[in-house]
Amino acid sequence: MGEPLNVGIIGCGAIAAQYLATLPTLPSVNLVAVADLDPDRADAAAKGQEGVRALTVEELLADPEIDTVLNLTIPAAHAEVSLRALNAGKNVYGEKPLAASTEEARKVLELASAAGLRVGCAPDTVLGTGIQTARRAIDSGLIGCPIAATATMVTPGHERWHPNPDFYYVPGGGPLLDMGPYYVTALVTLLGPVTSVVGAASHTRSVRTIGSGPRAGEAVPVTIDTHVTGVLVHDSGALSTLVMSFDAVQTRSSSIEIHGERASMVVPDPNYFDGDVSICRLENRDGGWETLPSSAGYIGAGRGYGLADMALAPADGLHRANGDLAYHVLDVMESLLEAAGSGAAVRVQSTAARPEGVPLMSLTSSEEVTA
Known part of the structure; x- marks a missing residue:
């Protein structure tokens, strides 16, 4: 990728405030619009964000200026909103977990792969120092x-x-x-x-x-x-x-x-x-x-750094907070709940590569720091 992402947020609940505080500091991310099922919450999120529009979910998904959806809805809606965004031709970065189940998450990754789009997912806290x-x-x-x-x-x-x-x-x-x-x-x-x-x-x-x-x-x-x-x-x-x-x-x-x-x-x-x-x-x-x-690690990082890392990833490379990693983590947790219910060991069906380590650097200036 390597180009700034034009981002639209869907879901303006409690966690959105942390992203709204961080995104304006990241040159690789350009927040364009916000949307929520509650129009008042979308209006409140857009207020004070220069150039950011409050839209309905349908308007945001149809907006050709937006190439990436930041999915901050509740976990039960993660897969549905991500699938709608992918079907609209937009990359997706979402809050954790990737979906409410591995079955739903698999559909998200399969659709993204078929469409040539990217999927990223929190937590990006692991990218910090x-x-x-x-x-x-x-x-x-x-x-x-x-x-x-x-x-x-x-x-x-x-x-x-x-x-x-x-x-x-x-x-x-x-x-x-x-x-x-x-x-x-x-x-x-x-x-x-x-x-x-x-x-x-x-x-x-x-x-x-x-x-x-x-x-x-x-x-x-x-x-x-x-x-x-x-x-x-x-x-x-x-x-x-x-x-x-x-x-x-x-x-x-x-x-x-x-x-x-x-x-x-x-x-x-x-x-x-x-x-x-x-x-x-x-x-x-x-x-x-x-x-x-x-x-x-990224110095002074905050929520949204995984999205910026996705924007900076090369077109033929894999960003760190990626969908395969999020799927594996979800699979591990789902398998653990299955094991708790059955009382037997459960084999985890998926795997994921450890993401590449982050050198000591600042994303606000994209400068590596000598450790």
Whole structure:
């Protein structure tokens, strides 16, 4: 590609604000229009964005100026909106997960392939200096051969802060499909694709109460498991233990730890782009930890950097936050839920290449920085 993308956003909910703050800083992205089923939300999103028009979804899809749709709808609508955008001849970059199921996601990738269009998908947090510095340390052999990892995310539930949390507690939601993409994408980026999984899941409450906004006090039914744990077997032989919960109160565990033959590593929260990477070396007899300097990744990144990375990718190359990676991550999570339901190990049918590492650089100036 290599040319600026003319982007139209479909879906102006809570996450849109983060993209709207970032996109104007990226020379490879030109935001043209926004749309939402609620016209007032589209108007509010366009306000203050110079040259950005508020349109209906149909108008945005028909607009010949727009070559790429940024799909920020709820997870249940991801596949439908992406398919409509692809049928309109537009590339798609979407929020995670790629779709509510691998069956839906497969249709998106097949249509894109047939039409010669690109599909990208969040999370792009793995492109920031946090995960990329950890990736570079692993690739350089700093921790030796990776043996195992742990990934932990616990919260008592998003209904405490989100004014419309319903979609978190229906199929396509839950802690694994909502927050799991950050952690599984990070684990695949660091350790490679997953070949099989085992797991278990549970839920403690059948109703959640909204804690903020105009619907505060309203009850939301829970129809999915809200605590999921499992073991991911990577193709490399490394084992990752995953805990994702909307039931637990708090944890003192690191978001991600990687354990190698020569060192253990603490990796920053993959829900963010930056953060410190620390290691404890085998030869360090006092067990002290040292912080590594940032050595890779997009500096000062924010949501939308995956879209900019897609714009900068060569026509015959693959952008990093790509559809194949997002499909594999979804397949891993779907397989984990299947394993939790059956009590048996499940083979992950898909695979994906680890995306190329990101050198330490700024996308606002497209300049590489010497680490």
